[in-house]
Amino acid sequence: MVSFSLSYPTDRGGDAARLLDDALTTRFGGENILVGVAGAVEGSADLRRRLAASAALIVVIGPHIPGVPEVPSRNLPDITRREIETAFELQIPIIPVLVGGAELPLETELPEPLGPLARQQYRRLHAGxxxxxxxxxxxxxxxxxxAKSENAGPVPAIRLILSxxxxxLFMPPPKRRPAVTIVYSTRxxxxxxxxSSRPIRWWNPAIVARxxxxxxVDTSDHGADFHVRLPAKGGAYHFEASISVRFRVTDPAQIVRRAxxxxxxxxxxxxxEICRPVTRQxxxxxxxEAAAALDGRLAREVLVPEGITLYTRGTRLRLDDHARNYVRERESQRARRYLQERAKPRVEFHGFPPVAGAIPSLAWRDGSSSVGARRPPERLLVARAPAQVPAGQDLSVDVRLVTEGRPVHSDAVTARLENLLVADDGTPVTVTVHAPVGLHADGPLxxxxVVKPDEDPDPIRFGFGARTPGLHRIDVTAWAGGTFLGEVSVEVSVADGGPFRDGQLHAAPLNAAQARPGEVTMEVRFDGSRYTFQLRSxxxxxxxxxxxxTNPPTAAVENAIKELQQLAGGGSRYNATxxxxxxxxxxxxxxxxxxxxDVRDQFWQVGADMSAFTIATDHDVVPWELLYPLSAQRDAGFLVEQVPVVRRTYGQRRNARVGLRNPRFVVPPKAPTGxxxxxxxxxxxxxxxxxxPITRADELLALINxxxxGAIHFACHNTFSSDGSFIxxxxxxxxxxxxxxxxxxxxxxxxxxxxxxxxxxxAGVAPTYTKMLGWAQxxxxxGAGAFVGTLWAVRSDSSARFATAFYRSLADGATLGAAALAARVEQQDDPxxxxxxxYTVYGDPFATAAV
Incomplete structure (x- = not known):
C-alpha cells in the first residue's frame, strides 16, 4: 500500500487538516499516513527515513492569523521548514493544500532552499x-x-477466444470462417x-493423441474507445484522456497461452502503463505539450506483449475539473500580479552609478515614461513562402516567432508591435495555416x-504540394489557447511549367501572448464546398x-432570417410562447x-468554464449568433444568452481599447422614426x-480618410441592391x-x-446579414476598435433600446462582450x-472603452 507524509500546523489547519488526516487514514490505513506535526522534535535521520518511505509530502497551509506579524522569508506559517527542504533534497513530490483562503508565498518571499515551494501545484479546500x-x-x-482505483468508464468486454x-477421434473439422485462427494445445x-492448407487427419489415433x-481465436479488426484519467506532474492533478484504438490479434498462440x-x-x-509516464512529465x-507527447507516443503501431497489435486512431486530452480550476486561478493570480507590477514605477540606472544629487532615469513597466527608459523587446510573427512554383512541385511555408532586432530576411515586411507578454517558464503559442484546396498539405497544419522570455523558438515548416494552377492565398494565424494573437498571409502563384521564384517575408504583430481563462474561439472557413471548423480554448x-x-446554406439561412424579420415586424400570428x-x-x-x-462534443467539453465565445469567420452567410446549443442532457438557452459572444473577421486587429472619444452621429435625411x-x-x-449630425456622404468620407x-453611430436604413449594400x-x-x-x-x-x-x-427592402458583413469587414x-450591426431588419424602438443599454454598459466599464450580453438580456422584455x-458584434470580447 502507498504511504504519504502529512504535515499540518496545529494552530491553523483547523478542522480541514484533521478531516484530511482522517480521510487519508481511512483510505490508505493508519500505518501508511506518516504525520509530522509542526514543532515536533525529529532527528534528521528519522526525518529522511520517513520522507523516503513516502510517495509524497502533503503540506497543509492555513491562513495567516490576524494581528500576528508574518514574515514568509523567516517563518512559513507554522510549517516545519526542514520537512520541505528535505523533501526537495530527496526529490519527493510536495503537494501544498491551502485552507481558509491561504495563499502560497511568492518565491521572492522565501529563503532559497524553500523557493521551489512557490512553484508547486497546490490543492485548495473550500469551507463550503x-x-x-x-x-x-x-x-x-x-x-x-x-493505489487501486477506477481509472476508466465501463468498456464492454471483447472476447478473443471464441470456443x-x-x-x-473423428473430430469434425472446424468451420472455415474469415478472421478466425485455430490454435491447438499439445500434451x-x-x-x-x-x-488451414493442411487439414488434420482426425481418424489417425497417433495424431489425435498429440x-x-x-x-x-478471433483475429478480426476491433475498435474501442477508452476514457481514462492520467496523472499530471507532481501528482496533485489529472488529465482526462479519450483514446480511440483499433487492434487485432497478431499472435493467436500467445492469446491462448495467456488465456x-x-x-x-x-x-x-x-x-x-504506457501513457502514465508520458503525462507525468x-x-x-x-x-x-502533454497532448502532443501522448500523440507522439501512440502515433505508431504498438505490440502488446500478450499478442495484440494496437493501432491508435486518435487521442484527445483535456484537464479535469479540479486541474482546470487550478489553471484558471493561477492565470488570474499572474494577471493580478502583472497589473500590480505594471502600475509601479521601476528605477533603473544606466551607465555609471549616479552621483549625489543626480536624477535617475525612470523606466515604467509599460514604457510610458521617460528619458532612458528601456522597453521589453517586441516580437514578430514572420511567414515566408515562394512567390511562384511550377505545378506538381512541393513548397514550404516557413514560420518564425522572432524578437525584434534579430536578423530576418532583407526584404522582410515588419510593423511596430505590442509587447509580447511571456510567462517566466514560457508561453505555448499555436501556429495554424489555412490553405485552399489547390495546395495539398503534406503534414500537420x-x-x-513554447515562446520563452530570452530566446526565440525554432522555425516551423509547413509543407504543401502545388496541385492546381492559380494564385493561392495561405493564411497563418497564431493563438494562445483560445486567444487570437496575430496573422499574416502569403500568396503563391502556381503555373504549368512556370519558374520557381522566391517570395518576400511577411510579418505581423503578436499581441499579448497570454491565453485568457475561458476564452473560446470557433474558427469557421468555407471554400464553397467544405466548411472547416476548429474550436480553440x-x-x-x-x-x-x-x-x-452538397448544397450551400444560403437559401436556408435567408428563409430563417425572413421568418425572424416577420416576427420583428409584428407580421406573425404566433403568441408569446x-x-x-x-x-x-x-x-x-x-x-x-x-x-x-465532433465540434458539438468539443463545445460541451469546454462550455462549463467558458468566459467568452468568439466566432472567427470571413465571407460567410450563416448567422452563428443564432446558435442554440442543445443535447439530451444540456439546455442553457441561446449561446448569446450564456456568455459574451463576438466575431472577428480575418485581417482585423485585436484592440484592447474601443474608442468612445469625440463621438459623431450619422442621421440621413430619410432616417427611421425616433x-x-x-x-x-x-x-x-x-x-x-x-x-x-452628419447627413452628407462626402463629409463622412472626408472625416474617415x-x-x-472618433466613435460613430449610424441611426439609418441600410439598403441592398444589385450594386451591393449602401446607406x-x-x-x-x-x-x-x-x-x-x-x-x-x-x-x-x-x-x-x-x-x-x-x-x-x-420600406419593403430588408438589409440582410450577408450585406451587413461587408460593413464589418x-x-x-x-482599424476600428469594434463594430456593431444587425443580422436582419429590426424594430426602430427596439433597436434604440438595445443601443442605449449597450452604450450604458460599455461606458460604465463593462467589456465589449459583457456590454453586448447585458444589452441582449435587457432587450428580452417583449417575448x-x-x-x-x-445584433452582431465584432472585436475583442475583453476590450474596454477608451473615453
Missing part, C-alpha cells in the same frame, strides 16, 4: 465544499500514486497454430511552440473538423445541421457635446467600397473607434420581439 474537496483529493492521490473443445505444453484442446478472455481490459491496462498548464486544443456539403419556440427551433436547427457532431431621440440619449450617456474619426445620404450613397483607402492605409487604427450601424427596417480592416438576437 470541504468534505467533497477532501474526497476528491484523496481519490486523486490514489490514482496518481498507484475451446477437447480433441477426440507437451506447447501451442500450435493450425495451417493434441489436447482446440481453440478458435486472454477480455481484450478490452488488457488494452486498458496496457494504455495506462507535464503540469496542468502544459496540457497542449497546426504546430505548437485554454483548456483544450482540438484538431480541425472538415465538413463537406409559440414565438419563443419558433426562434428557438431555428437556433437548434442551425446547431444540429451546420455544426459537426432616430434623433436615439442619438440624444446616447449623447447624454457618453457626455458628448451637442453638434449637428483624415484619420480623425442613402445627401450627396449620394455611402457604401463599403468607399472604405477601400481606409482599409489599405489602416486610417482608423490610431483612434480605434466604435462603429455602430443601427440599421432599422427599411471594411471598418474592422480599417414577441426577437431583436435581441439580431
Amino acid at each position: 465544499t470541504l468534505r467533497e474537496d477532501i474526497r476528491h483529493l484523496v481519490d486523486d492521490l490514489a490514482r496518481s500514486f498507484g 475451446a473443445e477437447p480433441v477426440r 507437451q505444453g506447447d501451442w500450435v497454430v493450425a495451417d 493434441f489436447v484442446t482446440r481453440y478458435e 486472454i478472455t477480455d481484450a478490452a481490459g488488457l488494452i486498458l491496462k496496457f494504455l495506462l 507535464f503540469g496542468p498548464e502544459e496540457v497542449a 497546426q504546430q505548437t511552440v 485554454d483548456a483544450a486544443l482540438f484538431a480541425p473538423v472538415v465538413e463537406s456539403i 409559440m414565438t419563443r419556440e419558433v426562434i428557438r427551433s431555428a437556433g437548434i436547427q442551425l446547431w444540429s445541421e451546420l455544426v459537426p457532431a 432616430a434623433h431621440e436615439e442619438i440624444a440619449t446616447i449623447r447624454a450617456i457618453l457626455g458628448a457635446a451637442d453638434s449637428e 483624415a484619420g480623425a474619426l 442613402d445620404m445627401d450627396g449620394g450613397r455611402f457604401k463599403p467600397a468607399l472604405l477601400a483607402e481606409a482599409s489599405i492605409r489602416k486610417l482608423l487604427a490610431e483612434t480605434g473607434p466604435l462603429v455602430f450601424i443601427n440599421a432599422c427596417r427599411s 471594411q471598418f474592422m480592416s480599417s 414577441l420581439d426577437p431583436t435581441w438576437l439580431a
Whole structure:
C-alpha cells in the first residue's frame, strides 16, 4: 500500500487538516499516513527515513492569523521548514493544500532552499465544499500514486477466444470462417497454430493423441474507445484522456497461452502503463505539450506483449475539473500580479552609478515614461513562402516567432508591435495555416511552440504540394489557447511549367501572448464546398473538423432570417410562447445541421468554464449568433444568452481599447422614426457635446480618410441592391467600397473607434446579414476598435433600446462582450420581439472603452 507524509500546523489547519488526516487514514490505513506535526522534535535521520518511505509530502497551509506579524522569508506559517527542504533534497513530490483562503508565498518571499515551494501545484479546500474537496483529493492521490482505483468508464468486454473443445477421434473439422485462427494445445505444453492448407487427419489415433484442446481465436479488426484519467506532474492533478484504438490479434498462440478472455481490459491496462509516464512529465498548464507527447507516443503501431497489435486512431486530452480550476486561478493570480507590477514605477540606472544629487532615469513597466527608459523587446510573427512554383512541385511555408532586432530576411515586411507578454517558464503559442484546396498539405497544419522570455523558438515548416494552377492565398494565424494573437498571409502563384521564384517575408504583430481563462474561439472557413471548423480554448486544443456539403446554406439561412424579420415586424400570428419556440427551433436547427457532431462534443467539453465565445469567420452567410446549443442532457438557452459572444473577421486587429472619444452621429435625411431621440440619449450617456449630425456622404468620407474619426453611430436604413449594400445620404450613397483607402492605409487604427450601424427596417427592402458583413469587414480592416450591426431588419424602438443599454454598459466599464450580453438580456422584455438576437458584434470580447 502507498504511504504519504502529512504535515499540518496545529494552530491553523483547523478542522480541514484533521478531516484530511482522517480521510487519508481511512483510505490508505493508519500505518501508511506518516504525520509530522509542526514543532515536533525529529532527528534528521528519522526525518529522511520517513520522507523516503513516502510517495509524497502533503503540506497543509492555513491562513495567516490576524494581528500576528508574518514574515514568509523567516517563518512559513507554522510549517516545519526542514520537512520541505528535505523533501526537495530527496526529490519527493510536495503537494501544498491551502485552507481558509491561504495563499502560497511568492518565491521572492522565501529563503532559497524553500523557493521551489512557490512553484508547486497546490490543492485548495473550500469551507463550503470541504468534505467533497477532501474526497476528491484523496481519490486523486490514489490514482496518481498507484493505489487501486477506477481509472476508466465501463468498456464492454471483447472476447478473443471464441470456443475451446477437447480433441477426440473423428473430430469434425472446424468451420472455415474469415478472421478466425485455430490454435491447438499439445500434451507437451506447447501451442500450435493450425495451417488451414493442411487439414488434420482426425481418424489417425497417433495424431489425435498429440493434441489436447482446440481453440478458435478471433483475429478480426476491433475498435474501442477508452476514457481514462492520467496523472499530471507532481501528482496533485489529472488529465482526462479519450483514446480511440483499433487492434487485432497478431499472435493467436500467445492469446491462448495467456488465456486472454477480455481484450478490452488488457488494452486498458496496457494504455495506462504506457501513457502514465508520458503525462507525468507535464503540469496542468502544459496540457497542449502533454497532448502532443501522448500523440507522439501512440502515433505508431504498438505490440502488446500478450499478442495484440494496437493501432491508435486518435487521442484527445483535456484537464479535469479540479486541474482546470487550478489553471484558471493561477492565470488570474499572474494577471493580478502583472497589473500590480505594471502600475509601479521601476528605477533603473544606466551607465555609471549616479552621483549625489543626480536624477535617475525612470523606466515604467509599460514604457510610458521617460528619458532612458528601456522597453521589453517586441516580437514578430514572420511567414515566408515562394512567390511562384511550377505545378506538381512541393513548397514550404516557413514560420518564425522572432524578437525584434534579430536578423530576418532583407526584404522582410515588419510593423511596430505590442509587447509580447511571456510567462517566466514560457508561453505555448499555436501556429495554424489555412490553405485552399489547390495546395495539398503534406503534414500537420497546426504546430505548437513554447515562446520563452530570452530566446526565440525554432522555425516551423509547413509543407504543401502545388496541385492546381492559380494564385493561392495561405493564411497563418497564431493563438494562445483560445486567444487570437496575430496573422499574416502569403500568396503563391502556381503555373504549368512556370519558374520557381522566391517570395518576400511577411510579418505581423503578436499581441499579448497570454491565453485568457475561458476564452473560446470557433474558427469557421468555407471554400464553397467544405466548411472547416476548429474550436480553440485554454483548456483544450482540438484538431480541425472538415465538413463537406452538397448544397450551400444560403437559401436556408435567408428563409430563417425572413421568418425572424416577420416576427420583428409584428407580421406573425404566433403568441408569446409559440414565438419563443419558433426562434428557438431555428437556433437548434442551425446547431444540429451546420455544426459537426465532433465540434458539438468539443463545445460541451469546454462550455462549463467558458468566459467568452468568439466566432472567427470571413465571407460567410450563416448567422452563428443564432446558435442554440442543445443535447439530451444540456439546455442553457441561446449561446448569446450564456456568455459574451463576438466575431472577428480575418485581417482585423485585436484592440484592447474601443474608442468612445469625440463621438459623431450619422442621421440621413430619410432616417427611421425616433432616430434623433436615439442619438440624444446616447449623447447624454457618453457626455458628448451637442453638434449637428452628419447627413452628407462626402463629409463622412472626408472625416474617415483624415484619420480623425472618433466613435460613430449610424441611426439609418441600410439598403441592398444589385450594386451591393449602401446607406442613402445627401450627396449620394455611402457604401463599403468607399472604405477601400481606409482599409489599405489602416486610417482608423490610431483612434480605434466604435462603429455602430443601427440599421432599422427599411420600406419593403430588408438589409440582410450577408450585406451587413461587408460593413464589418471594411471598418474592422480599417482599424476600428469594434463594430456593431444587425443580422436582419429590426424594430426602430427596439433597436434604440438595445443601443442605449449597450452604450450604458460599455461606458460604465463593462467589456465589449459583457456590454453586448447585458444589452441582449435587457432587450428580452417583449417575448414577441426577437431583436435581441439580431445584433452582431465584432472585436475583442475583453476590450474596454477608451473615453
